[in-house]
Amino acid sequence: MFITQALAAEEANAGGAFPPFDPATFASQILWLVITFGVFYMIMSRVIIPRLAGILEVRHDRISRDLDETERLKNEADAAHAAYEHELAEAKKNAHSIALEATEKSKAEAATAREKVEAELAEKMAEAEARIASIKAKAMAEVGTIANDTTSEIVKELIGGKLTKAEITKAVSASVK
Amino acid sequence: MANDPISQFKLKELIPLEVGGMDISFTNSSLFMVVTVLTTSAFFIWAISGRGLVPGRAQSLAEMTYEFVAGMLRDSAGSEGMKFFPLVFSLFLFILVANMFGMFPYFFTVTSHIIITVMLAMLVFMTVILYGLYKHGLGFLKIFIPSGVPGFILPLVVLIEIISFFSRPLSHSVRLFANMLAGHITLKVFAGFISSMSAAGAVGIAGAILPLLMVVGLTGLEFLVAFLQAYVFTLLTCMYLNDALHPGGH
Numbered sequence: 048m049f050i051t052q053a054l055a056a057e058e059a060n061a062g063g064a065f066p067p068f069d070p071a072t073f074a075s076q077i078l079w080l081v082i083t084f085g086v087f088y089m090i091m092s093r094v095i096i097p098r099l100a101g102i103l104e105v106r107h108d109r110i111s112r113d114l115d116e117t118e119r120l121k122n123e124a125d126a127a128h129a130a131y132e133h134e135l136a137e138a139k140k141n142a143h144s145i146a147l148e149a150t151e152k153s154k155a156e157a158a159t160a161r162e163k164v165e166a167e168l169a170e171k172m173a174e175a176e177a178r179i180a181s182i183k184a185k186a187m188a189e190v191g192t193i194a195n196d197t198t199s200e201i202v203k204e205l206i207g208g209k210l211t212k213a214e215i216t217k218a219v220s221a222s223v224k
Numbered sequence: 225m226a227n228d229p230i231s232q233f234k235l236k237e238l239i240p241l242e243v244g245g246m247d248i249s250f251t252n253s254s255l256f257m258v259v260t261v262l263t264t265s266a267f268f269i270w271a272i273s274g275r276g277l278v279p280g281r282a283q284s285l286a287e288m289t290y291e292f293v294a295g296m297l298r299d300s301a302g303s304e305g306m307k308f309f310p311l312v313f314s315l316f317l318f319i320l321v322a323n324m325f326g327m328f329p330y331f332f333t334v335t336s337h338i339i340i341t342v343m344l345a346m347l348v349f350m351t352v353i354l355y356g357l358y359k360h361g362l363g364f365l366k367i368f369i370p371s372g373v374p375g376f377i378l379p380l381v382v383l384i385e386i387i388s389f390f391s392r393p394l395s396h397s398v399r400l401f402a403n404m405l406a407g408h409i410t411l412k413v414f415a416g417f418i419s420s421m422s423a424a425g426a427v428g429i430a431g432a433i434l435p436l437l438m439v440v441g442l443t444g445l446e447f448l449v450a451f452l453q454a455y456v457f458t459l460l461t462c463m464y465l466n467d468a469l470h471p472g473g474h
Contacts, residue, residue, distance in 0.1 A: 066233040067337045067405060072253075074246045075235070076339050079254035084344075087261040087318055092310035095268045099290045102275055102283075109277060 194219045229412035233336055233405070252332045253340075260321045260334065289317070293458065300462035301469055308465050311351065315344060316458040323404060323450035327443070335453075336404040338397065345397035348461045356468035366471040396460055403453045407446045414439045 066072070199215050239250035271282035279287055293313045297305045319335060326333025334340055356364035368385040369378070417435035421428040 066230065066235060067339075067401070069235075071247060072235045072251070072337075073339045075241075075248045075251055076253055076337060077343060078248045079250070079257055080340055080343050083254070083257035083261045084314070084318060087265065088310060088314045090261075090265045091268075091314045091317070095265070095272070096290075096310055096313060098272050098275070099268075099286060102272060102279075103287065103290070105275075106277055 191219070229409045229416065232332075232408060232412060253334055253337065256322065256325055256332045256334050260318060260325060264317050264321045296459055297462045297465075300459065301466040304469050305462065305465055308351070311347075312458055312461055312465070315348070315461055316454055319344070319400065319457055320451065320454035323454055324447075326404065326408065327447060327450060333404055333408055335400055336408055338401045341397035341401040342393065344400075344457070345393040348396065348464055349393040352464045352468040355465075356471060359468070360471050364468075364471045367467050369472075371472065392464060396457065396464075400453050400457050403449055407442075407449050411439060411442050411446060414442060 064070075195212075195215055198219055199212075202215070235251040235253050237249040237251055238255060241248045241250060267282070268286050271286040274280065274283060276283055290313070293316050294306070294309060297309055297312050301308070322334040325331050326336065353364075356367070360366075367389065368382050370381060370385065373381050414435045418432045418439065421432040421435065
């Protein structure tokens with residue numbers, strides 16, 4: 048119902064062909080389409096597309112350059128890491144040998160010092176032994192003289208007589224034996 | 225504006241012009257062509273003026289459109305097809321923006337007139353024929369001879385191929401024109417129901433909710449159609465250009 052109303056209204060007010068099929072309007076539409084689309088094509092192909100393509104290309108180049116740079120830096124870092132590992136291994140080896148050397152050296156030194164001290168001690172001991180022996184000998188020699196003197200005194204007191212030195216010595220020697 | 229579904233397609237002379245008995249007036253259609261071209265160009269020039277390495281929103285949109293159309297053309301016609309990129313890009317944007325402007329109430333839809341879509345389709349058709357003949361000479365006629373067809377039905381197949389080739393501009397143009405025309409008429413008819421029914425008292429106003437919902441739904445659909453028809457027109461253009469580039473390729 049509404050459609051027929053609308054169509055009736057259309058026929059009443061237009062009094063002509065269905066607008067999209069009205070040939071009277073074609074020339075104007077074609078002309079203005081050619082002008083506007085032509086201008087549009089020019090703007091697009093001369094200005095906008097080259098600029099857009101340029102932007103995209105610059106970005107593409109930049110990204111691939113950055114990726115190359117990343118690759119390069121990564122290789123550099125890897126090389127540095129390898130060098131570091133190498134140095135570290137070398138340093139460890141050096142440290143080990145230094146420690147070994149130091150141990151050997153200190154062992155040798157300690158051995159020398161001990162030998163020296165032992166020698167000194169042995170010398171001192173020998174000296175002391177010799178001294179003891181001489182003192183002992185001296186003392187033993189004196190024992191006989193003291194015994195003789197004491198005997199002569201005791202005899203003198205007991206018997207009031209006098210004994211010759213030779214008799215006393217003979218008696219002492221006999222008792223000591 | 226008259227309350228009927230057809231008057232929205234009427235051309236109105238804004239600046240009457242006549243040359244040699246030909247009416248070449250600047251009409252509402254011309255106005256919207258100019259508006260389409262100006263807004264699209266202005267948007268793109270503004271969007272890419274920053275030339276940012278990291279794009280902003282507008283530049284992203286411009287780049288996405290570029291990549292979208294370039295991808296479509298490259299997929300259909302190969303990398304040699306890129307020499308037609310300015311044509312395809314211009315066609316896509318012109319049709320898309322003209323369709324979208326048509327979605328504004330009281331705005332004129334440039335693509336709802338068959339002469340416009342025929343002209344655009346003929347532009348593509350003539351480009352295909354002229355470039356095909358220029359590039360391949362008579363070898364271009366291979367597009368009518370599909371490979372791998374047995375000899376005894378070949379004449380029939382060639383006839384069908386010729387008919388289908390020459391009906392291309394018709395289907396190419398009518399598809400866009402008819403979609404835009406029918407969509408806008410449907411919208412207007414349902415919108416007309418709202419005003420007619422609500423004039424019939426309280427019951428009519430309550431009932432007018434139905435066509436109102438319909439119009440809301442159809443408006444969304446029409447936005448989809450506006451984009452889809454621009455896309456389809458461009459995609460077909462790419463496929464036709466592929467024939468000009470590779471005549472024996474199908």
